[in-house]
Amino acid sequence: MGRSPCCEKAQINKGAWTREEDERLVAYIQAHGQGSWRTLPKAAGLLRCGKSCRLRWINYLRPDVKRGNFTVEEDELIIELHSLLGNKWSLIAGRLPGRTDNEIKNYWNTHMRRKLLSRVLKEENIAGGFRYKHQKNPYERKCQELNLDLKICPPFQHQSEPLNREVLCFYCRLGLQKSKKCSCSDDLLHMKNGDGGETYSRELGYCLQGSM
DNA sequence: AAAGCGTTCAACCGCGGTCTG
DNA sequence: ACAGACCGCGGTTGAACGCTT
Numbered sequence: 681m682g683r684s685p686c687c688e689k690a691q692i693n694k695g696a697w698t699r700e701e702d703e704r705l706v707a708y709i710q711a712h713g714q715g716s717w718r719t720l721p722k723a724a725g726l727l728r729c730g731k732s733c734r735l736r737w738i739n740y741l742r743p744d745v746k747r748g749n750f751t752v753e754e755d756e757l758i759i760e761l762h763s764l765l766g767n768k769w770s771l772i773a774g775r776l777p778g779r780t781d782n783e784i785k786n787y788w789n790t791h792m793r794r795k796l797l798s799r800v801l802k803e804e805n806i807a808g809g810f811r812y813k814h815q816k817n818p819y820e821r822k823c824q825e826l827n828l829d830l831k832i833c834p835p836f837q838h839q840s841e842p843l844n845r846e847v848l849c850f851y852c853r854l855g856l857q858k859s860k861k862c863s864c865s866d867d868l869l870h871m872k873n874g875d876g877g878e879t880y881s882r883e884l885g886y887c888l889q890g891s892m
Numbered sequence: 893a894a895a896g897c898g899t900t901c902a903a904c905c906g907c908g909g910t911c912t913g
Numbered sequence: 914a915c916a917g918a919c920c921g922c923g924g925t926t927g928a929a930c931g932c933t934t
């Protein structure tokens with residue numbers, strides 16, 4: 681009935697990976713490719729479950745993983761994408777080459793939330809003082825305000841002409857047509873969005889609908 | 893010096909959807 | 914058709930580290 685288990689749970693190592701385990705995993709994937717995570721640990725001589733191997737490879741050992749601090753541009757992009765997609769870390773990571781969903785999630789939870797909140801509260805302060813002065817928890821309130829109502833549906837099919845990537849601004853090329861930072865002309869925006877009232881994100885592969 | 897507290901981030905957990913026997 | 918494993922994802926945890934007192 682069903683498949684056999686991927687590994688003997690009792691013989692599984694947990695916790696931090698050792699240098700030797702890393703080397704074994706990298707060497708195996710370089711020689712044989714990723715293939716099936718289910719069979720990889722045994723084939724590579726690792727006492728780990730496939731899930732753990734996958735995580736270690738994707739988040740840390742993969743050669744194209746970009747280490748080090750996030751740039752200002754990446755910061756801004758994460759904020760923009762999070763406002764559109766919410767906690768869809770894998771989708772956000774897909775727009776940031778070399779960054780993993782786990783890394784972005786951690787970065788958001790440690791740095792960005794605070795940064796964004798302080799920015800918003802500062803803007804609010806400048807705009808007209810504390811309208812919510814009476815409320816006890818401005819952080820919670822502001823987080824609720826930032827939660828946008830967004831619907832995601834399958835990709836829009838009939839695009840007659842390929843969009844000219846050269847004339848699109850950086851944010852539009854990332855699928856953020858309605859970004860405040862978008863510098864495209866009104867004509868171009870009309871051409872990109874068509875008549876349906878939907879914003880098709882070619883890069884993200886979604887129709888973005890609702891309030892933005 | 894060291895205790896206490898806060899921050900960071902790698903790794904684990906649990907869930908939902910998908911796949912396989 | 915169905916049971917159960919796999920896969921990928923977001924949420925959470927806990928060890929390590931840094932800072933403050």
